[in-house]
Amino acid sequence: MNYDEDKIDEYTIALLYLVAHERHEGxxxxxxxxxxxxxxxRLHEKGYISNPVGKAKSVGMTEEGFLKAKELFERHFVKETKTIPFPKLTPPAKKRLEQIPEQARKDVLENVWCSQCRTMVALQLREGEMLRHTLVLRGTCKRCGSEAARVVEPV
Ligand SMILES: [Zn+2]
Known part of the structure; x- marks a missing residue:
C-alpha cells in the first residue's frame, strides 16, 4: 500500500494530544x-517525541511536539462549538481582561486546568465576572467539553 506518511504522522501526533498527560508548561x-x-x-526523528524504544508504556513529548499535537488535534478533531460566539463578560471583567496584554491573555485562555482531561487545555470562554479584584473566567474545556474555569489574580 502506498501510505501518505506525512498525513499519518500528522494524525498520529494529533492523537498523541488526546493521550497526553503529565503536562509541564514549557x-x-x-x-x-x-x-x-x-x-x-518518524515523530522522534522530527523532534516531537523522545525515543520511543523502551519498556515504558508512554513516551516523552517535547514542548514543540506537545504544542504541535495540540494545534493539530484542535484542527482535526475538535467540533465547532455551538456556544455563543461572544462570551458574556460583565463590564468590569471585560475591562480587566482587556488590560492583559494580548499574548498573556492568550496564555490565560489556553492554559486552563481541566479536571476531566487532567491536563492544561484551552478554555472555550462563556462568561466572566469580577469577584472583588479577581477575574473569574468560566467556560468549557475545548478538548472534552466539560466545565472549566480560570481565575486571574489581581496584579
Ligand atoms: Zn477536558
Whole structure:
C-alpha cells in the first residue's frame, strides 16, 4: 500500500494530544505510545517525541511536539462549538481582561486546568465576572467539553 506518511504522522501526533498527560508548561508532556512503530520513530526523528524504544508504556513529548499535537488535534478533531460566539463578560471583567496584554491573555485562555482531561487545555470562554479584584473566567474545556474555569489574580 502506498501510505501518505506525512498525513499519518500528522494524525498520529494529533492523537498523541488526546493521550497526553503529565503536562509541564514549557517542558512538554508524556503520552501513551500505543501507535504504529514506524510512525513513532518518524515523530522522534522530527523532534516531537523522545525515543520511543523502551519498556515504558508512554513516551516523552517535547514542548514543540506537545504544542504541535495540540494545534493539530484542535484542527482535526475538535467540533465547532455551538456556544455563543461572544462570551458574556460583565463590564468590569471585560475591562480587566482587556488590560492583559494580548499574548498573556492568550496564555490565560489556553492554559486552563481541566479536571476531566487532567491536563492544561484551552478554555472555550462563556462568561466572566469580577469577584472583588479577581477575574473569574468560566467556560468549557475545548478538548472534552466539560466545565472549566480560570481565575486571574489581581496584579
Ligand atoms: Zn477536558
Amino acid at each position: 517542558l512538554g508532556a508524556r503520552a501513551w505510545k500505543g501507535f504504529d512503530w514506524d510512525t513513532l520513530n
